[in-house]
Structure formats: structure tokens, C-alpha cells
Amino acid sequence: MSNRKTARGLLRWLGAGSMVAALGLWSAVPVMAAGGKELLLLTETNPPANFEDALTGELVGLAADKVRLIMQETGIAHEYRILPWLEAEAVLGRTANACIFLINLTEERKPLYQWVGPLMEGGWALFASLGFQQRITKPEDLAGLRIAVQGGGALEKHLRDMTRDVAGVTLVPMEGAAEIGALFNGQADLFAGGAWAAPYQARQAEVPVRMVMRLTRSTGAMACNKRLPPATVARMQKALDNIIGDGRASAIERRYSTPGSWGSWGLDRRDP
Structure with missing residues (x-):
């Protein structure tokens, strides 16, 4: 999914009142992740964390919306690729400028990747x-x-x-x-x-x-290839920390309703 297509979807989601600010954001010169290459963001269809919006065709979801904000805040050039999970993991392993989400952060996995999280608490x-x-x-x-x-x-x-x-x-x-x-x-x-x-x-x-x-609790995060420059990962983590700290992450969670609640999922997601 290209940045241009993602930008169009973002503008539809934000609404007309925020178009000027959004256009200013997306007109900025993108920063390449490493070696002049875009950051490859791998994921799978896994609602409500990540899935394709039936109306716009855009990647949305509890995790995907937070990742989109991270990319906005850092200005890192990127593309999304939706693949079956095993294939996505294989691409991550051989691609230096790649990250995958949403993946559970465990003690066994921790040394295998660089991490940006938490994107969501599950279990x-x-x-x-x-x-x-x-x-x-x-x-x-x-x-x-x-x-x-x-x-x-x-x-x-x-x-x-x-x-x-x-x-x-x-x-x-x-x-x-x-x-x-x-x-x-x-x-x-x-x-x-x-x-x-x-x-x-x-x-x-x-x-x-x-x-x-x-029954159990788990932390879902973004895992990045160990060869991705640590400074890039640090920038994304700082952006996520800001998103959590200023309440934007909580707003996304309310948009999809919190675990165990019964709400108007799919309707409130587009509220400003």
C-alpha cells in the first residue's frame, strides 16, 4: 500500500475539518529508513488489530491506526504489505529495512528483534x-x-x-x-x-x-529486523510514547471499543 493511497485514506478518516493540517503533514519530505529504502511494514489480516476497511480499502485497526500515527509523527517513508503470517515472518528475516506487526512480545522472542511497543494489550x-x-x-x-x-x-x-x-x-x-x-x-x-x-x-x-x-495477558508490539538502524527504531518508539502519553492511543482503543465491552463498533470509529 503506497504512502499516497494511505494519505488519501487518512484524509477521509480525519474529515474535512482537518484536511489542511493533514496536507501539511504529508507534504513534508519523507525520511528514508535505511540505505535510501522505504521501511517495509508487514502485517496480516487479523481483526480488530489489522484489517482492510470495507469502505475505503485502507488498512485500519487497533494496531494499524497506531502504526499509522507513528509513521506520521516520524515522517519515515514506508509501505505496507499484507501477507500470510508465515510468509511475512520469512520476509522480515531476510529484509533489513522491515518490521512486522502485530506480534506478541515474549521473553523467547525479545532477543530476536528490535521492538516498538506496546501497540496493544491482549491475551x-x-x-x-x-x-x-x-x-x-x-x-x-x-x-x-x-x-x-x-x-x-x-x-x-x-x-x-x-x-x-x-x-x-x-x-x-x-x-x-x-x-x-x-x-x-x-x-x-x-x-x-x-x-x-x-x-x-x-x-x-x-x-x-x-x-x-x-485468562492470560500478552503485549502486542512491532518487531523490526536487527539490521534496521537502532536510531530508526528509537524514533518510532519515541513517537509511540508520545501517542500513548497524549491520549491518542486511548482514543483509538475507544474507537474500537475496549475488551469485553458492547458498543457501536464500526460506527464510532469515524467519529472525530
Whole structure:
């Protein structure tokens, strides 16, 4: 995705009242990342963190919107490339002027890349319909409950390990992560999913849910090739720190609604 196309999408998103300021920003001479090359920003379709806007065709999302602000603030010339995740990781490994987002920052991964973060706080959680009254604070509180979860994945394994000694817990494996409707067709009492992804899926299915228990926490960030000049990474981190510090990051999170909330996702995203 070119800078020019991204700029047009930004202007549509900002609205007419901010066009003069935005044009001034984008008319600035871009700074090359390294060796006269644009910074290659790799990502995948992963709503609500990163996905293509159905109306504009632009890359948007909870993480993508923050990355766009980072690029605005630093003025670094860049291009986006949306690829399957394994292919994106392979491109990152052989490309000095490349970064990838959104990727979980773990102790194992930390020495492999240079990092810009946090872009978002994620993890896994349990969700229920709004009428669910039982309080869930520990694994023992899940006794006797049915939990819908995507079958065969790491989250199912995590739940089986967590509830191994809890009586009467039934895991209901689903074919896909988007089967949150199991809460409303009598198949399950709770739904296990991503802290941000599950509410997004619920909004898409128009079924309101609330978070009842956080299972894990993770930090999503941008990972850059170790050969990218550290000064470039430092500039991006400083820009992100500014975006977090002045409230713009929080505004983006409200735009997509916070984990576990039920809001007007997709409508409030374009509010000024």
C-alpha cells in the first residue's frame, strides 16, 4: 500500500475539518529508513488489530491506526504489505529495512528483534451473554459449566490444563474462532477467545457479550529486523510514547471499543 493511497485514506478518516493540517503533514519530505529504502511494514489480516476497511480499502485497526500515527509523527517513508503470517515472518528475516506487526512480545522472542511497543494489550478471556449472573474469579468457579472454544488450538489446551482438577467442566470444541453464537443457541455457558477478537466477533454477529474472566495477558508490539538502524527504531518508539502519553492511543482503543465491552463498533470509529 503506497504512502499516497494511505494519505488519501487518512484524509477521509480525519474529515474535512482537518484536511489542511493533514496536507501539511504529508507534504513534508519523507525520511528514508535505511540505505535510501522505504521501511517495509508487514502485517496480516487479523481483526480488530489489522484489517482492510470495507469502505475505503485502507488498512485500519487497533494496531494499524497506531502504526499509522507513528509513521506520521516520524515522517519515515514506508509501505505496507499484507501477507500470510508465515510468509511475512520469512520476509522480515531476510529484509533489513522491515518490521512486522502485530506480534506478541515474549521473553523467547525479545532477543530476536528490535521492538516498538506496546501497540496493544491482549491475551485470552472468557465471555458470557449479558444475562449470565455467576461470578467467575478462579478456575474452581467454572465447575459444571460448558465452555465453547476453537478446537485443536493453544487456547483449548490452556483450558484443559487449567480445569484438569475442576469437576464437571465441559469444553465444547468449535470449528472456528467466530462461533460465539454458541452462547445463544444453548450449546455453551461461556465462550473462550481473544480479549479483543471475541468482542469483535460478537459485534459482527450482533450478539452482545461481556468479559467474565481474564485468562492470560500478552503485549502486542512491532518487531523490526536487527539490521534496521537502532536510531530508526528509537524514533518510532519515541513517537509511540508520545501517542500513548497524549491520549491518542486511548482514543483509538475507544474507537474500537475496549475488551469485553458492547458498543457501536464500526460506527464510532469515524467519529472525530
